[in-house]
Amino acid sequence: MxxxxxxxxxxxxxxxxxxxxxxxxxxxxxxxxxxxxxxxxxxxxxxETIYRDANYVLDRVGISKSTLLRYQGRGMITVAKIVNKKKLYRDLDVERLRKIYWGVGE
Structure with a gap:
């Protein structure tokens, strides 16, 4: 061959x-x-990323801590990182959740 x-x-x-x-x-x-x-x-x-703590998220979106935890469980917002045992969220994710929660369109 x-x-x-x-x-x-x-x-x-x-x-x-x-x-x-x-x-x-x-x-x-x-x-x-x-x-x-x-x-x-x-x-x-x-x-360029701005990180926000849970208290900021609660105030900005206007939700309770249990609602934030529930939305975390559903994947609607994720913890970006944990620093000194504090959960931090990306500001972009916080604003997206706020728009979803209040039904605000773009």
Whole structure:
């Protein structure tokens, strides 16, 4: 069948192997650049994000603590991070919940 056959199948021609190698190197560089861009975007978002504590959420939305916990359980608002045992929410999520709760359209 093939003169250079191996147990796994025919060996690729040298030209194809070279092209695959070049393609691999290009894809590797693209992946590194993509990861760099992704890290930059995450860092930028983190810098621009405003975090609010639960008391702010209660006052801003006009709900009780039990309602906030219920909405958390339903996934309508999520805890962005916990600092010193305090739950913090993203301001964007607080405003979205406020609009949903009061039926305010955009």
């Amino acid at each position: 093939f003169s250079n056959a191996s147990p796994k199948g025919p060996a690729p021609c040298t030209h194809c192997a070279y092209l695959f190698h070049l393609l691999y190197l290009e894809v590797k560089v693209l992946k590194e650049h993509t990861m760099e861009i992704h890290r930059f975007i995450l860092k930028k978002e983190e810098e």
